[in-house]
Amino acid sequence: MDADRLLRRFDGRTRLLFQSLLSGVQGSSRAVRLFHRQRRSDPDISLRACLDTLCMEEPHVGDKLNLSLTPLVCLFPVAFKCGLLSFLHLIYPLVPGTCLIRLLDCLKQDPAQDPWIHVLLAQLCRDLGLDDPLGGELYSAHCRTKLEQLCQRLGNSEHSALSLGSAFDGASPTRSSQEPVGEPDLQLHGKRRNEASEVAESQSKKMRLDLPATQEDDGKKEALPSQAQDVVQEAAARTAGDVRMLDFWEPQQSFPEGTSVLLPEHIRASVTRIKELLETTGEWVKDSASVLEVLMECEPPQVELLCAELQLSEIPEQTLPRLCSGLLSLCPDLSQCTATLLTRSLFFKKVLSLRDPASRSLLSAVTSFGRRYPRPACSALISPILQSGQIKDRFQADLLCRLIEGCLEPQYQLLIFGEMLVLSWSEEVLSVVHSLLDSKLELTEELFSQFITRLRQQAPDFTKSMTFAKMVMGVLNKYPRFVSPHKHMLSCCLASHETFLKKSLLAALKRIDPS
Numbered sequence: 001m002d003a004d005r006l007l008r009r010f011d012g013r014t015r016l017l018f019q020s021l022l023s024g025v026q027g028s029s030r031a032v033r034l035f036h037r038q039r040r041s042d043p044d045i046s047l048r049a050c051l052d053t054l055c056m057e058e059p060h061v062g063d064k065l066n067l068s069l070t071p072l073v074c075l076f077p078v079a080f081k082c083g084l085l086s087f088l089h090l091i092y093p094l095v096p097g098t099c100l101i102r103l104l105d106c107l108k109q110d111p112a113q114d115p116w117i118h119v120l121l122a123q124l125c126r127d128l129g130l131d132d133p134l135g136g137e138l139y140s141a142h143c144r145t146k147l148e149q150l151c152q153r154l155g156n157s158e159h160s161a162l163s164l165g166s167a168f169d170g171a172s173p174t175r176s177s178q179e180p181v182g183e184p185d186l187q188l189h190g191k192r193r194n195e196a197s198e199v200a201e202s203q204s205k206k207m208r209l210d211l212p213a214t215q216e217d218d219g220k221k222e223a224l225p226s227q228a229q230d231v232v233q234e235a236a237a238r239t240a241g242d243v244r245m246l247d248f249w250e251p252q253q254s255f256p257e258g259t260s261v262l263l264p265e266h267i268r269a270s271v272t273r274i275k276e277l278l279e280t281t282g283e284w285v286k287d288s289a290s291v292l293e294v295l296m297e298c299e300p301p302q303v304e305l306l307c308a309e310l311q312l313s314e315i316p317e318q319t320l321p322r323l324c325s326g327l328l329s330l331c332p333d334l335s336q337c338t339a340t341l342l343t344r345s346l347f348f349k350k351v352l353s354l355r356d357p358a359s360r361s362l363l364s365a366v367t368s369f370g371r372r373y374p375r376p377a378c379s380a381l382i383s384p385i386l387q388s389g390q391i392k393d394r395f396q397a398d399l400l401c402r403l404i405e406g407c408l409e410p411q412y413q414l415l416i417f418g419e420m421l422v423l424s425w426s427e428e429v430l431s432v433v434h435s436l437l438d439s440k441l442e443l444t445e446e447l448f449s450q451f452i453t454r455l456r457q458q459a460p461d462f463t464k465s466m467t468f469a470k471m472v473m474g475v476l477n478k479y480p481r482f483v484s485p486h487k488h489m490l491s492c493c494l495a496s497h498e499t500f501l502k503k504s505l506l507a508a509l510k511r512i513d514p515s
Contacts, residue, residue, distance in 0.1 A: 003077055013038060014050045021083030025116075028086035035091065036410060039442070051099040055106050071106035078114045081107065085120035092127050093414045094442045100128060263302055263309075270294040271309055278315055278323065289326030296330065300337045307345035320346065320365035328372055339373040344380035352385055354395045363399065370407035377403060378412055386416075386423060386432070397428040401435035410442055417441055421450050425458045427467055434471040440478050448482040452489055459493040469501040476508045483512050 003022060007015045017038070020031040038045055054073040073081065085107075088095060107121055125131065263271070273291045277284065298306060307313075315323070327334065327342065334342070347366050351358075358366075370377035382400055391397055404413060417436045423429060443451070455472075462468035472494070476483060483490065487509060494505050 003080060006072065006076055009053055009072070010050055013045075018050075018080070018084075021087055022077070022080050024079035024082045025086045027083045028090060031083070031087045032090050032409075032411075035087075039410075043440075047095050048099050051095070051103050055099075055102050071109065073103065073106055074110040078117065081110075081117050082114070082120060085117065085124055089120070089124050089127060091411055092124065093411065093444060093447070097128060097444070097446075100124070101130070104128075104130075263305060267294050267298065267302070267306070271306065274310055277326075278310065278319055284322055284326065289329055292326050293330060295327075295334060295338055295342075296332075298338070300341065303338050303341045307341060312342070312345040313349045315346075317350065317359050317361045317365075319361075321361050321368075324365040324369045328368060334373070336373070336375060339369075340376040340380045343369065343373065343376040344384075347381050348384060351381065351396060351399055352388070352390055354399065355393055357395050358399045363402070366399070366403060367406050370403050374408050374412050377407055378416060382416060383419060386419065386429065389424070391426065391428040394428055394431065397431045400432055404432070405435060405439060413439060413441060414443075414447075417443075417451075418447065421454045425454075425461070427462075427465060430462065430465065430467045430471060434467060434474065437471060437478065438474055443479065443482065445482060448479065449486070452486045456489055456493050460496065463496050463498045466499055466501070469497065469499045469505060472505055473501065473508065476505070476512065480512045483509070487512065 007018055010018065017031055017034055020027040020034060054071070056072050057069040058072050058075060060068055060070040060075060073084070076084075088100060088103075092100060104121060104124060107117065110117070270291055274294075277289070277291060295303060295306070323346070333339075346369070347362075350362060351366070366377075366381075370381070382403065385391060385396070385400065391400075404416060408416070413436055417433075420429065420433050420436070425433070459468070472490070476490075490509055491506070494502060494509070497505070
């Protein structure tokens with residue numbers, strides 16, 4: 001059946017959304033942006049009705065001219081179903097779980113199931129904490145064979161096989177439901193290049209990741225600075241994905257233990273030019289930032305080494321806006337892994353050491369870079385700082401709040417909020433929680449219940465905290481429909497509260513309809 005005729009079953013707003021998905025996975029990021037624009041114009045919009053319509057059974061004449069009842073979603077082309085599953089994977093916290101489960105059941109009944117749809121179904125099952133139909137693996141033996149053949153065609157290179165194969169060999173079959181998987185990578189909003197094209201590009205530019213040599217190099221290799229050697233040893237001792245982040249932020253890539261990293265000559269030549277550029281005072285000469293294009297040619301361990309040699313964590317704050325402007329001017333965009341390593345090198349140490357209000361230069365640089373690369377901002381800056389337990393000053397919390405409010409889309413804010421529920425709260429962390437709730441997150445009942453449980457556990461530590469009182473007041477005003485089932489628990493939390501807002505809080509709680 002023609003997709004245009006199927007789309008007529010839906011209202012105009014849903015048709016506009018679904019038309020973006022007809023191009024497949026590539027359209028999912030456009031659909032996400034459109035969905036959030038629709039939510040801003042109508043906060044009460046819900047996908048429940050359109051998902052229910054997709055699950056409705058329709059009479060369908062099969063290939064053998066037999067009449068049967070088939071879920072409407074199964075009548076759409078494969079590209080639409082791939083795009084729909086990718087879209088739902090990106091926004092599943094905002095969608096009622098029962099609707100998603102019903103839709104998954106309908107798609108599992110599709111007799112003409114495409115292999116990609118099978119994989120995307122497995123990914124969404126993992127998101128929802130359901131049984132994984134693939135048993136922990138998102139690739140087949142046939143897929144592995146094809147990848148090996150591809151590596152051979154790329155030059156029969158052991159390094160090519162390493163670059164592709166390590167992404168699969170390192171995947172853990174016992175991955176938790178919140179962790180993303182390496183293939184297909186749907187959370188990067190279409191900006192991440194696939195592994196095969198990266199290998200082909202790195203081969204064409206004669207880039208390589210050197211394995212440990214069995215003999216000495218006769219003194220031909222240039223000695224590395226001590227700081228760079230430390231980075232190399234650290235990179236060799238852990239996997240590339242393990243950068244002290246939450247696992248669900250970055251797909252893991254494994255590199256062999258003992259891996260040594262070398263920069264090719266043309267990249268080493270660029271190091272000197274980049275250093276001279278960073279030492280320039282005043283505005284940079286037009287097109288001078290083109291030297292930064294070398295970052296797009298590097299493997300992740302080489303980017304780490306490059307950051308160490310350039311000592312990016314030590315550059316003056318007034319240089320950051322010019323450097324970030326140059327990085328943001330690169331086309332195409334940096335890979336997510338490269339952006340993650342740069343975010344960590346440029347901003348982590350500076351934000352963690354804040355004891356005064358953030359300078360205009362630091363604030364401008366971190367927000368502009370975080371707005372372009374929100375996922376690296378989460379994985380390499382916001383999450384590690386929150387997890388470190390070293391937020392000791394309100395200026396650090398203020399900067400994180402501005403970054404969360406100004407750079408992160410709702411799905412990333414939800415993930416950060418979920419992380420806050422497993423951390424120990426301090427006054428500074430509490431201000432970040434307050435900022436997230438103040439942005440009126442699209443919470444689910446389950447997530448709100450987890451928040452209330454955490455609130456009850458932490459309440460005895462904040463009996464005299466005005467930040468705590470203001471946060472609870474904001475919850476009562478912005479989420480009254482979620483508060484009703486938890487009125488008794490909130491009343492117990494406020495019983496021992498000692499600030500002057502206690503009476504106002506209890507009065508606001510009492511006014512909420514218990515139904």
